[in-house]
Amino acid sequence: MKMKFVLVLISSVLLGTPATYAVNPDEVLKDPVLEERAREISKEVRCVVCQNQSIDDSNAKLAKDLRLLVRERLVEGDSDKEVMDYLVDRYGEFVLLKPRFAFHTLFLWGGGPLALLLGGFFLWRTSRKKKHAPLKSSTAGVKPLSDEEQAELDKLISSK
């Protein structure tokens, strides 16, 4: 958390921007529907000079430029997807806070579900094994006390 503060600060100092935050009144589109779409898109676009911030949250100058660009494209009649494609063409995939599903992000998207499947499979196997194994009496497999433990036990009993 601390690190984040520091980085936010460093980026804002380097870029010499004043302490304004996110969307400013002069940027807002008149059409509320378009503005709402612009906000939704902005939340998924990374401010490429910031540390893990969307352009919607960022106060950097570049983020402001990107916000204006998104709105410009929307006013021109682009669909949400076209706006995203346009941004990716210009700034690379780095600009997306939600990476596209592709070969190089296969494990990124698949990692969580894979963990769940493997865990589930493991549990299913274990429960089957348990069911098929004959129920042993509860004392089977219990190791007898070691000499040391026996001595300790004797001591406890005799001290009572």
Next chain:
Amino acid sequence: MIIELGHYALILALVVAAVQSVFPVWGAVKSDHRLMGMAPGLAVLMFLLTCVAFAALTWAYLNSDFSLLNTYQNSHSDKPLVYKISGVWGNHEGSILLWVLILVLFGALVAVFSRNIPQRLRAATLGAQGWVSFAFLLFVIVASNPFTRISPAPLQGSGLNPMLQDVGLAIHPPILYIGYVGFSIVFAFAAAALILGKLDAAWARWVRPWILVSWIFLTLGIAMGSYWAYYELGWGGWWFWDPVENASFMPWLTGTALLHSAIVMERRDALKVWTVFLALLTFSLSLLGTFLVRSGVLTSVHAFAVDPARGLFILAILLIFVGGSLTLFAWRAPLLRQGGLFAPISREGSLVLNNLFLTTACAAVFVGTLYPLVLEAFSGDKISVGAPFFNLTFGPIMVPVLILMPFGQLLAWKRGDAWGVAQRLTSAFVIAMLATFGLIWFMGVSTTSIMTALGFGLAFWAIFGSLWEIIERSQLFKISFGRSMARIKGFTPTVWSTVLGHAGLGITVLGIVTTMAFESERVEVMRPGETLEQNGYNVTYEKSWTQNGPNYQEMVSQYTLRKGGNVVGIMEPSKRAYNASGMPMSETSIATFGFSQVYFATGDSDANGGIVTRIYFKPLITLIWIGTLLMSLGGCIALFDRRLRVGAPVSARKRKGVAGGVATATPTPAE
């Protein structure tokens, strides 16, 4: 002189750690009582020495001794006292020293409070704690020493980062670190059990208080950090899925899983190997978090390569401990005997599912946090993984957790009856649905999306389903009211802790869903005297003025917040410029109404006397943190469980009686 004393004490602590790492473990393996007997004294000594070092650094901050590189870079003589103290850990070297201080504190606590656990286990545990202490003390002394002098000493320091000049810095890092580092002792217990090859239900009973304490502090630390970011950063966000946040969230997820699996192990002697694995994993994730935050790797893989000394050192610690503990686990775990059997549908079974989902959730966060780093290191491709990804992958995994939680509370041990439990929960389900419809109606039917409605339903189900355990156990409405009350009085702390912990989670989820779906904001340039209306509130911008703080100048803007003609708040957000650095900072102003908040921040002023005003309306947002407080409270109550108190089987009165050789007449409570 005092500085050198502190430095010297730190080096002595390293020597003590080296001794503690070797001899008590050797003694535990060879059953040498003299070697084992060294452990507690060493642990306490190491703690005292580290205290001296920490006190020396604090002294340098209090006296603004700028002959230390660390104070020069991070302090200023004009700073208020509280920031001089908290400034000690507001920087890399100091925060690592705090980390180590808490680490050795836990060792000392085990030495003092765990007299009743077997000597061999205690010695081996403290020995394993010694390994971690040694590694980090070495790191402090070699790679991030706060006691480096500079000559000639500058007259003034460069000041503490303005963002950290907040009471949050005084509280958040120590609490978070207690949670983070507390899991080291759990790790040490697990390593000791593996070395000694002995693991039973009693082990779980001895470890569980330490898991609980760490978990409580980690929960509070994360929640506190979230609230700090919320009011400090000025755009109303409260969780960013930032790698630094994820770094503390991952051990929380596995720590929560561990908390639950340790219950199964304690009660039923089952899931032993898994519990030990989780104990090792949780602390490994704490170490990973320390590496992520402290190595600079997050800024960029390249930044890490430019100044590798610190990063590589922590990476080496991380690899040695993770690799070492996994090797130890692979080697020794097969020796551990598997314990009690249970049917898939049972209390144990539900706790296994809880563990499956929590560790999967952790895996999703883990992959999302590390994938960009790994991909960049290997292929050079740069991708970003941010909030939209985590919301999509983490969110769905929590759904089954919330659905199944109330079932787990009511299922019987060993073999449960899922259908029977479902029938017993019908009323809770109906109440949850009514509450959901009520909230949808209150928020506006047309503005509530299907997903939001489902979110409300899940949250209320978690809340009422969890609370239902009280009704079930007390047989309320089935037997007379008085007898029900008597039953409620007889509840063990475990019941209350489960109910509070689970309902707390539901309340947090309710806060999250409501805020995400219904928060709104208004951003306008306002001129003095201007009024705007939003969400039924009238906001009037009154005036602005400048004033001087202890080490900053600020421009305060005053707004009057009215609802239905009545003044409900005078809001005074400000913009500060700190004297030492000249950095601008925005201070927010927040008014709380019930569980909801209205949040003010100001931006730039324009030439005509207008000022950019941001107003955020955050419905039910405080529930997010109230829920986490309830979860922590649940954890605290669990600590009072008599079974967990290691010294509890002998009550004070009885002990006195035995000491005096007199048999006491008072009956001991059946336990």
